[in-house]
Amino acid sequence: MLTRNWRRDLLCLSLGAAVPMGSALACGPDFPLRLLENRAQSLAQLPEGNFRFEVSRIGHAVVGLNNVTAATNSPDVGYGEPPNYVEQRATAELIGLSPAQQTRVTQLRELTDPHEVARLGVDLPAEIRDYLAGAVAFTAGEYRTAAEYFQQVLALPAEQRPLRSTWAAYSLGRSLFALSSEAGEVEPALAQAQQAFEQARQLSIDGFSDPLELGVASLGEQARVARTAGDWNRAIELYAAQNLHGSPIGYSSLKLLMNDLAALPSAHIATLLKGPAVQQLVTASLISRIGWSFDEQPPNEKKLIALLQRSTAGSLQNADRLAAMNYQQGDYASARAFLEHAGDGGLAWWLRAKLAVRDGDTAAATAAYAKAAQAFPKDESWGERRTPDWSVESLQPKCRVDGESAILALQRGDYLQAFDQLYRSNGVYWLDAASVAERVLSVDELKQYVDSQVPAPPPLSQQDRDNYVPLPVAASLRDLLGRRLLREGRYDEAPTYFDNPDLQNKARWYGQMRQDAESNWWPTNRAFAYYQAAASARYDGMALLGYELSPDYATFGGNFSLDPVELKAGPWLADAEIQRQQATLAQPDQRFHYRYVATALASKAADLLPHSSQAFAAVLCKASSWGTSLQEQSAFYQRYVEQGPYVVWAGDFGHQCQEPDFRNPDKRYVTQIIDAMRTTLRPFKLALQIAGVLLVTATGLLLINRRRKTVR
Structure with missing residues (x-):
């Protein structure tokens, strides 16, 4: 049986520290975090947040817009090939068309002249023909011509454009954005592009065909336009909305946007941090430790922390997250100041509990932990995290808060409550719960609970x-x-x-x-x-x-x-x-x-068996083979040599053993006693023989003498 005791930080070095949350590791076992392993550290540390969870708190979903339900708008996030967007588009273009129309559309897609597409597509519905002409023009880089064709589609009566309305508005926005770099007036072109993307979303909401889920995709496209126009707050809000609608592109775009932001000059960042969305994004990144590698802080992060602290002094917005960021940096005074405005959320009470622990006020800490456990939703999850020693924690704040509170319960001797708080994690802190159940509770306490x-x-x-x-x-x-x-x-x-x-x-x-x-x-x-x-x-x-x-x-x-x-x-x-x-x-x-x-x-x-029996030898042989210490194995063999009978398999004692035969030892209880007596008396054999002869002779003479007396 394997008995490995590996250093956890060496198990997966080949994968690096930037393993995506929730990904599976194939290079070794994942050992769960044990809160009771280092209790002081568990109470003092505030785990990093989860960027995916934090950015879900930014922005708002668009009312009426369906969430992403397919991979059409999603980059591949695993190890397979990325989606073939051209193939997806080609398949979607055939929806709602007759076989003849499908063939015609496929043929026209091969052309490079938009005007030829319009001329040869006269047998197609106007919305299909004009959209195809615009798409061919866009592919050819003729963005103004493309925009004109897309506008022609949108100018049709609503009942004549059920299949391509959303497509045309989305593509119009992309065309106008492409034109903005050429136009003499950039701002009007960008503003028109944003309006087109907003129109695409509304058309999707209104029920026009949207198999490629362009309504959600338009959020990301419009965010790019807003970023180009210098409106970082609007760009963040749009990417965040795209993320809320289930698009991984929105999430990855926020990460990339954060990288771009961190690379800006300090003065520019300070100006941008006046916007609430930028402030939220930077805070989400900092408390989630995005970009950390093997517990090493990214080079730009200290700059961001200093700028954020200066820009948020006295802020009442996002106060619990700002308090968390300051606590993680060891700025406990600033953390306390933000907590005064942080309200009654779970994170705020969790931080108050930790600060009370630092102050040595366990009563206040216990009360704060209880309020934090009540405030955190049961289903809130921050995903998986790896600790500096490479343990894995599925961070569910309510469970973590209960687990830390269990440390206080153990310290004051409330063992059943401590166990209950750890056990309620439903396996997240099973090792800690098992430790208390096995080693701290009495067996009767545990049995009553179960x-x-x-x-x-x-x-x-x-x-x-x-x-x-x-x-x-x-x-x-x-x-x-x-x-x-x-x-x-x-x-x-x-x-x-x-x-x-x-x-x-x-x-x-x-x-x-x-x-x-x-x-x-x-x-x-x-x-x-x-x-x-x-x-x-x-x-x-x-x-x-x-x-x-x-x-x-x-x-x-x-x-x-x-x-x-x-x-x-x-x-x-x-x-x-x-x-x-x-x-x-x-x-x-x-x-x-x-x-x-x-x-x-x-x-x-063996103590109960006759030493001369096969069962005695076999029991010792089996015990020697059972893989304890070499010292114990040798002791069993030595006992056999000194006390046991000869058996044919003794030459490979401890490896080749017969099963003990418990049917035949009974008769050997008598013979064992006799054999033991013989062994003891063997040195006195001659004397005993002489004594025996003398005893027999004396007995015979005594009997003869007694008979003579009887005859008289």
């Missing part, structure tokens, strides 16, 4: 188990309790908590054997029970007896381990909790401790 609040979920099917579908958190907790009950000798209570019938039957068998080993009066039967329990502990020990965390790491199937958490009294680890944890240490506190349990039980089985 019985009252954690009903058994439906068991996984065999197919799910074969496909390594993870257990529900409730099932994992019940398994943990079942294993703990078995370890503590409560064999009758344990089986019902295991998640499937197979494990339940194995738990019953193990418990029955442990009880038989202690209660049966006949030594061979007791030895059989001890051995069966030992074999069960060895081969099913991870599932039946293993610790979820140290030292066995059943949570990883025993394949990996984590750095141990030091039990040292301090501000956030009280003596009472340390005493509880020390009382629940594994016995022995060794990796795969259940193997040592197995060898101890096998040793007890």
Whole structure:
């Protein structure tokens, strides 16, 4: 079995630190963050925000405009080939046309002269013909001609342009934008382009055909126009709206816009930061640490922080985010100042709790954490993040707040509340919840909680188990309790908590054997029970007896381990909790401790067997093969050499072992006693023989003498 203990920061160096949120890593295991590993750090640190979540707070969706539902407007975000936009457009152009019209449109698309398209397309509806002519002109770079044809489409009565109205307005906007670089008056051309994109959205809202979802795409195009016109706030709002409608282009455009903004001269940035949308975008970027690599700050970020702090002094807008940015930078005074205007949102109360912890006011911190947990929506998620030590956290603020509050609960001795707060994360902080359940709660406290609040979920099917579908958190907790009950000798209570019938039957068998080993009066039967329990502990020990965390790491199937958490009294680890944890240490506190349990039980089985029996030798051989320490393996072999009988397989002891035969040792209990006596008396053989002769002679003379007396 693998026993790796890898440095987490070395597992995925080849991928770099700029791994997209939510992406899967293929170079090694992802170890979840443990809040209890470094409690002071967990309480002090404010995790970075999520840029995708933060920019979703900027701008507004357009009322009536449908969200993106297909890949037509989306760049590829995986490892495959990017979408073929020309192919998508060609397919969409055929919608609503007869077969003859479809063929005609395909032919006209191959032309390069827009006027020829208009001449040869007389048999097509006017909206189709004029749009095609405009599209060919646009491709040829004849933007003024293209704009004229698109305007002709839009001049048609509404009932005569159901298929190309949205297309024409969108393309008109692009044509006008292209013309703006040529026109003598740039501003009017840009203004007309923005109007065309607004018209495209309205036409899409009004129900005109929009299979390419150009209504949403027009937001990004108009944002580009606004940016060109110098209106950064409007550009940000439009890209943000595009993002809200589900277009990845809006999200990626905001990231690119942020990069462009950071590269501007400081004076220009300071001017732009007077706009609320620019201020929000910069704040979102800073608290999300966009551009950080291996915990290294980008070179332009310090400049942005200083400019933002100067421009937002006394600001009442976005105060909770500005407080968060200052807290992350260690400017706690500014963070407090912004929190005075931050309202009652979850982030504001979370920051107040952290500042109270810094002040040593645990009562105020506890109250603030409770308010933060109430204020954060249950479904709010900031996506996945990686910590500097390369742990992974699925950051759900409500769960994180509860997890940090659990640290305070542990410190004051409220262990059940601490466990409940960690367990409610539904697996996000399972390692912490398991640690408290396994090492801090008493078994009766844990059992009462499970019985009252954690009903058994439906068991996984065999197919799910074969496909390594993870257990529900409730099932994992019940398994943990079942294993703990078995370890503590409560064999009758344990089986019902295991998640499937197979494990339940194995738990019953193990418990029955442990009880038989202690209660049966006949030594061979007791030895059989001890051995069966030992074999069960060895081969099913991870599932039946293993610790979820140290030292066995059943949570990883025993394949990996984590750095141990030091039990040292301090501000956030009280003596009472340390005493509880020390009382629940594994016995022995060794990796795969259940193997040592197995060898101890096998040793007890050997104690009850005649040393001259095959069963005695086989039990010792099996125990030696069970992979504990070399010292213990050698001890079993030494015991066999000193006490056991000759067996033909002894030459490969500990590797080639027969199964113990418990049917034949009984008769050897008598012979073993006789053999032991012979061994003891062998040095006195001659003396005993002489004494025996003398004893027989004396007995005979005594009998003869007694008979003579009787005759007289």
